[in-house]
Amino acid sequence: MKPGSSPNNFALIQEEAGIHVGISASLALAGRHAAQVLQEQFNDWRDRGRYRVWGHYKRSYFTIAIGGGNTIKSQYHAWLNYHHNSIDWLRFVRFYFLEETTGEPGWESAEQSLIMNFIVPLAEKLRKQRGTKVLAGSLELSADSDLDDIIDAMITTLVHPINLAPAKQALDNGKSRRAIQLAKQESLRYQQDIQSKLGVSMAFHCIVSGIGKDGAIGALAPHMPELADRESGTLLLKRGGGALRVALNRGVLINAERISLIVSGSLKLKALGRFEMEESADFEQTVMETPLRLLRESPDVAEKVYIFADEQSLHFDETIFEFSERGQIVQNKAETRAGDEENGVHILLMHGFMGLFSFANLLIRLPSSWTVSALHRGSRAKFMDSDEIFPHYARALRKAILSNWRKGRAVPIAGHSIAGVISDHLLLSVLTDYDADIPAYEKLKAEDRQLIDALRASGIIHLATWSPCDGPNTGENVRSLVSHVRHDTALDYSGFERIYKLDENGKLGPAHPSDLAESASTLTGLDRFLKRRISRPFINGMTVGLRKILEQRPVQQRMLNADMPYVLRLVGGRLLKTASLYGLAKEINAGLHSPVEYQRRHLKALDILLAYDIPFLSIIHQDDFLVSAGRHAEEHEYLVAQRLKREGVNSEEALEIPARLMILQRAQDELPLDPLNPHLLVMSTNREGNKMARQITAAMTEFVNENVARAIDKKNLRPLPSITRWQRKKNLPRAKNQVA
Incomplete structure (x- = not known):
């Protein structure tokens, strides 16, 4: 029909x-x-x-x-x-x-x-x-x-x-x-x-x-x-x-x-x-x-x-994580799909610029034994300075992790796109300041040790996450796209050949530091505009106009029945109707306003992963227009090389603490002209999205199960029947304290 x-x-x-x-x-x-x-x-x-x-x-x-x-x-x-x-x-x-x-x-x-x-x-x-x-x-x-x-x-x-x-x-x-x-x-x-x-x-x-x-x-x-x-x-x-x-x-x-x-x-x-x-x-x-x-x-x-x-x-439950920040009670909401397993895995999802519906596939497709929560951003960040926004998001995530961990639950986290910056600030939150040395685990505060213990037991997953080095790389892709349209040249979304270079100490650093610094000037106009009093009522007026359009029954029906993966049709319209364009503009400005400093923080977050033995999985599409698959691959090479030295083994497969990379391949031979879909991954608006979602959820499930099984073996978590079933299916030996 x-x-x-x-x-x-x-x-x-x-x-x-x-x-x-x-x-x-x-x-x-x-x-x-x-x-x-x-x-x-x-x-x-x-x-x-x-x-x-x-x-x-x-x-x-x-x-x-x-x-x-x-x-x-x-x-x-x-x-x-x-x-x-x-x-x-x-x-x-x-x-x-x-x-x-x-x-x-x-x-x-x-x-x-x-x-x-x-x-x-x-x-x-x-x-x-x-x-x-x-x-x-x-x-x-x-x-x-x-x-x-x-x-x-x-x-x-x-x-x-x-x-x-x-x-x-x-x-x-x-x-x-x-x-x-x-x-x-x-x-x-x-x-x-x-x-x-x-x-x-x-x-x-x-x-x-x-x-x-x-x-x-x-x-x-x-x-x-x-x-x-x-x-x-x-x-x-x-x-x-x-x-x-x-x-x-x-x-x-x-x-x-x-x-x-x-x-x-x-x-x-x-x-x-x-x-x-x-x-x-x-x-x-x-x-x-x-x-x-x-x-x-x-x-x-x-x-x-x-x-x-x-x-x-087709709505989810809404749950609330409550915490205190600077003497005020803060409530952070989440779209939650309850799991079948009592006190089982509770994965926390952080969405990117595209909003909560970027995680619709994961909310319903991750294992039914898991509880899955896609965290809302909340409205407080709209009123914060740019430097405060992502640390605020990280504190909310931190509180949600700790509230679950203290109940004995595994709490993996997964972030898409700009949520990678939240993940970075979560790791950086164990430091006294961004310039401080990374302290030994034994010298961390008690709450910081609990956070690291939770991340060690479950792991961190990045889904096409963004870092400031991706800005100049996207500029290269834009030039390729323009050249294709004007001169019929071959499409190429790979951007720069190299994103990083190693310094004399073997540490990563940007291969194009001048381009990274120059990218700060591209959004100075947005920053100036958002500081003007007229910005908020002007953008809010656009939001009201968008919602009025989406309230029309014919528009809703077209969105519900567009020829795209059905998960996006189920919730896209509903969640778009709650979108805040002003909040989106504030996030974009916060993520891009200081690229040199934020890139430095990102690289330090990678070293924190290594210092505290935190499992890490990165997933990206090979044709991601906005985020460099090459950058993710270079960071993976760096993490694996450092982990091999740390553990004293000769192959990535032999590592006890995984540092993994999954690069999704396109189904067709030629690049699509639409550059946005590969970045959206689990909410891709074409039919390839369903296949990608299955690949992603399978990789996430395997990664988390491995980590949780290891934590159970070390008696850091209680045994779980879902892990026992997974081990049995994979013909893996079960820990002595696992359930039969």
Whole structure:
């Protein structure tokens, strides 16, 4: 389906995993879009498909197995409002149910929901349009039938129920054994009835369901042993309070010709992300943890899955880190996706200039056992001098690290783009001043030792991080781009051949110091402007204008359904609506206003990594226009050379404390004209972004697991089941104190 095919520019994007995803601005629109796609499937079956299938019943009737819950009601409303005449429900459609129960707290019967929210109002609509006598005649009722008779006949015609009334009566009378016997009989009857009509595979034309926050689908919840049953059939499940439930199993779900998932409510993004991402763990284990994953059993199954989600359902929790700074209480917010493992890894993400949505992929794709927090910047920095901004950010990060570490949690940190400057200032915070020598670990203050211990146990990850030497290098790339446009020369984003040179003491220093110094003058105009009183109201006015544009429903819908990786479509619009252009301008000015000094600090931060044995991983794209891949490679060479001397080994693979570099390669032969995408990495606005995100999250996972396993071995952290599973999968020896 292409944009423009509906009044709201609805689009379905088929993701790399095979699933089809449509994002809507509201649940009502999501239901309407799901109904529209079902109409197209029905039309294809009615006009062509039914003549090619096995069995008289599947040629005669379009079969839908439907679940319960509020999200499905949006589908009913859309069927009533837009498709009550375009689909001949009475003649062609037959409904079945994913599950039914004898009665559980808070339970709403899927059958009763279908009847009350669709069949009853459909009967009323059809009677008004056709008249009572005509409608009664089509149902083979007598001419004196009333609306109640019509409704009863429509229910009998359309619905194939799971009848647990006898089992419920037995339970109410205290006869639990008899109830179980009756429920088993009904489960078998329901299975045999479906198989007699649809065949042994029990393949429905369409399954319509919602999902749970934990990835539950139908009656299948995490860690149920019944998840292992792939042969199509029904299940009899015992529930709390003695309740019994009959449900369709995994085999029925994966054999359906289409699975339509309507997603709303709150905090569903974790389950959806776990569904879409590639996991390093055993597939069946991931199904046990997130049942929705069973629809990824094969590419053929995944391609049958259609997700219709509203934008509101795809929000994260917001958590708060609170600390004291200069006598004032400061609250630093974070978008957080909770992990499955109690007191497991809690990774802290620091975003770059592009904002929080640069980490949308990581928030949902990093291991589900981890807690993942993308830290907000906060608003205080807007009112600070340029020299104070990044040390302020580093203090907030430091407090977040220590609050987790003191609870015994591993706390890796990962920063993108300008967040590398925050990482530098975090390391520099153990010094009395920026010119001080790096003290021995034993001479650090107690809190500084705790910080270093936390970083040693988990590591630091840089994702295309920026340093001032990248400014002149970007200038070289700009000249290459201009030459390409004007003179058709070959594109080259490699910038300078060398970024650094070694001094007589073997220390790194800029290879182009004069260019670095000159780059300070390029933003003097911005600095002067930001110091004027008019700057803030002027830029804030631009922010208000941007938000007004983004509040328009057609603009939101286009953003939600652009042909780009779906993670960016999910959250891009929402987070852009909270962007502060004034804060962005202040950050840019703070990062670039003193390039010579900030570059010196950056190189000192590298030496702090070495001095305190802090694991380090750097990831960058080979064609990064804004950040030099060559600089990252030269820094890597320096770190590895120094670590080899420090540990007395001969190869990088033999190092106990890793210093790693990952340079991502482009898929195509030629450089893209768009220079921005490679720098954005995990939020890349082209299809290569999904592949890169998987490479990045896999590398981050491996790096952190290695570090945490080493810390557990040294008894600096408690054993974690996720680390044991990872070691088992990698065939690595486990520490003596690890869990079995």
